[in-house]
Structure formats: C-alpha cells, structure tokens
Amino acid sequence: MKIIALGAPGVGKGTYTTLMAEEFSIPHISTGEMFRENMRDNTEVGKAVKVFMDSGQLVPDGITLEMLGGRIKQPDCGNGFILDGFPRTIPQADALKKIAKIDAVLNLVAPDRVILDRLSGRRTCRGCGAIYHIRNIPPKKEGVCDRCGGELYQRDDEKEEVIKIRLAEYANKTAPLINYYLKEGILHEVDVSSPISESAKVIEKIRKILKV
Ligand code: AMP
Numbered sequence: 001m002k003i004i005a006l007g008a009p010g011v012g013k014g015t016y017t018t019l020m021a022e023e024f025s026i027p028h029i030s031t032g033e034m035f036r037e038n039m040r041d042n043t044e045v046g047k048a049v050k051v052f053m054d055s056g057q058l059v060p061d062g063i064t065l066e067m068l069g070g071r072i073k074q075p076d077c078g079n080g081f082i083l084d085g086f087p088r089t090i091p092q093a094d095a096l097k098k099i100a101k102i103d104a105v106l107n108l109v110a111p112d113r114v115i116l117d118r119l120s121g122r123r124t125c126r127g128c129g130a131i132y133h134i135r136n137i138p139p140k141k142e143g144v145c146d147r148c149g150g151e152l153y154q155r156d157d158e159k160e161e162v163i164k165i166r167l168a169e170y171a172n173k174t175a176p177l178i179n180y181y182l183k184e185g186i187l188h189e190v191d192v193s194s195p196i197s198e199s200a201k202v203i204e205k206i207r208k209i210l211k212v
Helices: 013-024 031-040 044-055 061-072 090-099 112-120 160-174 176-184 196-210
Strands: 002-006 028-030 081-084 104-109 122-125 131-133 187-191
Touching: 002 013, 002 176, 013 028, 013 081, 013 131, 013 196, 028 031, 028 061, 031 044, 031 061, 031 081, 044 061, 044 160, 061 090, 090 176, 104 176, 104 196, 112 122, 160 176, 176 187, 187 196
Parallel strands: 002 081, 002 104, 028 081, 104 187
Antiparallel strands: 122 131
C-alpha cells in the first residue's frame, strides 16, 4: 500500500500519517523530519537545506528527490509506505511516478482557524520528532516527550512570519497537486477538522477509502 498525504502546513498531516503508519504497519516517511534530522546531525544535506527550512521556502527538488529516492528503496518499504510532505511540487510528483506506483492520495482538509490553532500550539520532540499540541495532544509531563524523554520545542519555522511564507509556498507549488492526482483518479478528500480525541473515526473513514 503506497499512500501520499497532502494538506496545508498545520492541518494534522504529521499526526495522522503517524497514526496510519502504526495502524497499517508501514513506514511513515516525512521529508521534513528527514531534513530536520540532517540539520540536527549537521550533515552536508543538513547544511544545504538550513537556509530554506528556516525561511519557510521549499528545499530545491534535486536535494529532496535524491534523499527520498534513497529512502523508498530501503527494504522496509517493500510492503508500502505513507509519504508525509512529499511530493510538494509537480516535478517531484513526476519523478515519484517513475520510481513508485502510488495507490491512493489522501487530501487532508480542515478550516483555516483549525489549521492556525494546530500550528501555533504544536510542539515537536528534539529527539524522535514526535508531535504534540499544548492543548489538544499534551505530553504526560510538560515539555517532555512521552515516547523517548526528549525535549519538546517549537520549530523555528512555526513563527508567524515564516508560517505565512510556508502557506504561500503551499498555495503556489503544492496545491496544484490536488488537480494532478484528481486527474489520475486516486485522490480522496478526508476531513480532519474534528478533535484528535476522535481520530479513531477518521482512521475508520480512511480504512474504508483504502479498503483495508
Ligand atoms: P514539514 O515538516 O513537512 O512541514 O516540512 C518542513 C520544511 O521542510 C518545509 O517548509 C520545507 O522547507 C522542507 N520540505 C519538506 N518536505 C519537502 C519537499 N517535499 N520539498 C521541498 N521542501 C520540503
């Protein structure tokens, strides 16, 4: 099962794709998280992408494609995967088509006010990348990751001015993918505006869409 999740920054893509990966026992592949890991480890890729990540711009396709292409060739992707944050441009989608046959694209949607609330309250674990929300998905102990004990922080690209640039990048470069996959007949819209405490219902809807 090879799945793509589309959706504006802050809609809940990271949270839902993590849940789906657990439910369907397939790897969760987040290009944003892979870039953040590279930045933490100060790798060549990390150094090259920092300026784009910090300013809310998309990383150039060449760097992104090389990293993603290597990841989906790994043995754990044999039974499928769920892509979170990739593709984000038409050239990325064209390149993906050459290396994988995608079964379904889930377009996650919620009203702007829900998106803004989710973005402004989001906290991410420095250690494992797990996602929390100060009100909606609080950790058991404030500021500490339930999963690995790592420190929770607010991403640099979650400041208001950077959020505006990310939303514009999404509208200009990523939203056209909705039509792209609609034409391919594999796009499904999923409303994720309900509180995360009702995530089981959303996962049930997704199961029906994917017929699993
Ligand atoms: P995310 O964690 O998905 O919100 O991504 C955070 C940042 O990583 C984005 O604002 C981009 O700078 C970069 N990024 C993640 N995925 C991609 C991609 N597929 N193409 C280009 N840039 C990306």
